[in-house]
Amino acid sequence: MTALEAVEHERVRVALGERSYDILIGPDLLGTAGERIAALGARTVAVVTDENVAALHLPVVVAALRxxxxxxxxxxxxxxxxxxxxxxxxxxxxxxxAARVERGDVVLALGGGVIGDLAGFAAAILRRGVRCVQAPTSLLAQVDSSVGGKTGINSPRGKNLIGAFHQPSLVLADTDALDTLPPREFRAGYAEVVKYGLIDDAAFFGWLEASHGEIFAGGPARARAIATSCRAKAAVVAGDEHEHGDRALLNLGHTFGHALEAEVAYDGRRLIHGEGVAIGMAMAFRFSAELGLAPAEDAARVERHLAAVGLPTHPGAVPGGVGGPGALFAHMQQDKKVERGRLTFILARGIGKSFVARDVDPAAAMAFLERELG
Incomplete structure (x- = not known):
């Protein structure tokens, strides 16, 4: 048995023809990253990371690569x-x-969603495309941003408005790395896990309601939640790689959430991405209920579960407050899903029954924002 076979890992395949790749989920994947990346045929690996992650994980990764x-x-x-x-x-x-990274080499994104987006975009434009391996160290990145090839940076006019689709060659989701996350970051990542249940898997959402304590504590339930989330995203990406159709469902909660992030100028002390998504999902369900699309009890159930794990559910929970409905609506008009100037919302007919709504009356959306911020 080789070192790579010594520990069993969950393996999720993202089926994209010649651009297909594996997501590996389990312990000690950072410690075996060298063998796995060498198998891709690279000679040089450029590790892009941030100062916090570097202090925790960079020595192990560098040693494994060397x-x-x-x-x-x-x-x-x-x-x-x-x-x-x-x-x-x-x-x-x-x-x-400056490091003379070539097309045949690999950029390794070691960190959370910010690093995955930034390093992935750098790999996409470097020499018109260098391979990228994602090594997500946050729960949010492991279940969402590291999978699917969406990379990019922010603009003062909105979040993720500049970027490219650039699929990774491999994703290494080391569950051991999650033990170093601050509780707030883990909670924020959990919002993206909940999202997959709310989109089209009511049974998964019910399991999360019953099992969230074990997921937060670690153990088999945590790995199961990550693998289930990755399989859900892999299936959506395989069917709609460039977000022309159903992939937009993965943005449940993000239209409202991104607007809130832009309103606080992406200040993580006030609001981090997963918190914005949690508020946004609760708002999407409340809006759906107001429009008569979803049962009010489903909206209340979503809010109860998010609150039970310590996530915010109302825009008024953002420290320091946010601007008025007009300010949020202006940010929403810069959303990537806007088509011909019309907002696209991800709404729901109930838990596990989300859908893309392209015909929402702007006046109804504004009136909803006025009530939410009143």
Whole structure:
């Protein structure tokens, strides 16, 4: 038995023809990253990470890569959403060019969603495309942002408005890394897990209601939640890689959530992405109930579960407050899903029954925001 076979890992395949790849889920994947990346045929691996993750995990990863005979370069950026900027992207790309990273090499994104988006975008545009391996170290990144190839940076006009689709060659979701997460970050990632139940898997949402304590404590339930989430996303991505149809469902809660993030200027001290998604999902269900689409009890049930794990559910919960309905609506008009100036919402007919709504009356949306912020 080889070192790579010594521990069983969950394996989820993202089926995209010649761009297909595996998501591996389980313990000690960072410690075996060298052998797994060497198997891709790379000679140099450029690790892009942030200062916080570097202190926790970079030595183990660098040692594993060097033990596999790989040349290692490292690029470290400040932590937080503000690193998803043109300035930081320029620094990363210039550092990769200075390190002479070639097309046959690999950029390794070691960190949470910010690093995955930033490093993945840098890999997409470097020499018109260099391979990327995602090593997500946060729950949010493991179940969402590391899978599917969406990369990018933010603009003052909105979140993730500049980017590219660039599928990774491999995703290494090391569950051991989650033990180092602050509780707030783990809770924020859990919001994205809940999302998969709310989209089209009511049974999964029911299991989360019963099992969230074990998921937060660690153990088999945590790995099961991650694997279930990854399988759900892999299935959606395989059917709609470039978000022309059903993949938009993965943005449940994000139209409202991204607007809230933009309103606080992506200040993670006030609101982090998963918290915005939690508020956004609760708002989407309340809006659906107001429109007569979803039962009010389902909206209340969603809110109860999010609150039970310590996630915010109302825009008024954002520290320092947010602007008025007009300000939020203006941010929503910059959403990536806007078509011909019309907002696209992800709404629901109930738990596990989400759908893409392209014909929502803007006046109804504004009136809803006025009630939410009143």
């Amino acid at each position: 033990a596999a005979g790989l040349k290692v370069e490292t690029v470290t950026v400040p932590p937080g959403e503000t690193s998803k900027s043109f300035e930081t992207l320029g620094f990363v790309v210039d550092s990769l060019l």
